[in-house]
Amino acid sequence: MTSLEESVRQARLLREHYLRDPHRPGYHLIVPEGRHHPVDPNGALYWKGRYHLCYIYQHDGQHYWGHVSSRDLVHWRHHLPALCPDSDDGPNDGIFSGGAFAEPEQGRAVISYWKYSAHSGFCLATSTDENLDTWIKHPGNPLIPERPGQRGIAVVKGPDGAECLVSGADPTGIWKHDGRYYVATGNLIVLHEEGLKKNNPALQGDTLYLFESEDLTHWRYLGEFYKSDRRWTGANEDCMCADFFPLPASPAGGTPSSRHMLLFISHNRGCQYYIGNYQGNRFEPLQHGRMSWVDHRFGPPESLADPQGRRIMWAWLVDSRVGCPPDSAEEQAAKASGWSGVMSLPRVLWLGDDGTLRMRPVDELKTLRYRPVRKQRMSLADGREIVWKNIRGRSFEIEAEIALGAARRVELSVLCSPDGAERTVISYDADQQAFQMDTRRSGPLQGAAVVESAPLAMKDGETLKLRVFVDGCIVEAFANDRQAMARHAFASPDSTEVRFSAAGGQADITGLKAWHMMPSNPW
Incomplete structure (x- = not known):
């Protein structure tokens, strides 16, 4: 042979x-093969009729950018790697x-990225071909x-000529304003090495470093892009994997709203965002929200405009088994599976009429x-659980x-075992005003x-509108276009049932629909 x-034989197996x-x-x-960590989505853009998305993966102990493209956001074509390590990378x-x-x-697309090596820093790559293959x-x-010798920390001249500690890490996508190019870089390493270890409050908390250029080659430092507020984020939270853009006023797109959005992660708290004003080369956050509340498993974000x-x-x-001891049954199961690296469903973001964020699946x-x-309709009596046998x-x-009625809590449980002991629970708690997912x-x-648990205050008479997606080990749920969450749920083989229940009073399901979903991944 x-x-x-x-x-070919091994690929088939x-x-x-x-x-x-x-x-x-x-x-x-999902990444087509192998276990990978990290798997940040990156480099998203729309180009000549296709949606493009890149992601980090590992090969021979180094980090690459994989590349996929799609016409419909559902079926994806895999390309050759978009970016590979340099010959001097270790x-x-x-x-x-x-x-x-x-x-x-200009007939070009431009990737901004962090070269992580002994010669680290902010880098660019350009493509001019039809499918962005090269x-x-x-x-x-x-x-x-x-x-x-100190990856993630750069020394540059500030607007006043003084030396400043900044970083080239995890740059945003470039944007253009009044004929000039702008990019903002993340502060993880400066925060930890200079802010926390040296107990320097001036360098603590999340921020970005803003740079400006006329030619994409020479970059001037303009200062911190925004100031974080301890009402919203902790002194030990960084701003990385950031994405900055004008927020649409409608799920259909159209003319942007008057607000901009900064979408990012902190490594200890996961995905979050600010909505605010952008003017005079500064971003002023007016509100803050999270997309991950209990850990960092809803991880680095990436977005594009179509x-x-x-x-x-x-x-x-991020796989719920990451972090388990190497000899644990969970880690052994993950290793035997031979895969990881799952993305959330693509969702649209827009500014609601009340000035807060809205989101829903595309x-x-x-x-x-x-x-x-x-x-058509189904009543949920207090304390009674119903198995929905149709799906x-x-x-x-x-x-x-x-319709919540007198109920203080309603639950939709998926991946339930026949005896009900095993389940993943999506719920609304009226007393806590919280949308929740329980994977215990x-x-x-x-x-x-x-x-x-995500905050969700319901108005008087407002009905709870849920969209819940089950896909192998992924449960992803959306509530009233205002909150969403996604978790891994490694259910047993016979845990496939769907159940509803209410507590504290009767609730009424006024509309209930379900569909089987055709897999779009090739395997």
């Missing part, structure tokens, strides 16, 4: 291994997070070099629906509208088993 024939795994997601975008070096910028009037790194990289002006985002869903996901099931399994979507009983090899 030739080496090529053996490669790997595909069959994945197809037998009931936990592997079918319609959440073990664990390579390409770390960044963004992308489309400049069609990216040419800037010959001057790193354009914002970091201090030798031709309609929709703002579409993804985030890396409409394109509806093309995966089939075998619809409907039920079950590991690949479906549920839409439910619930999701399965025997769950890893991080938690209750995630």
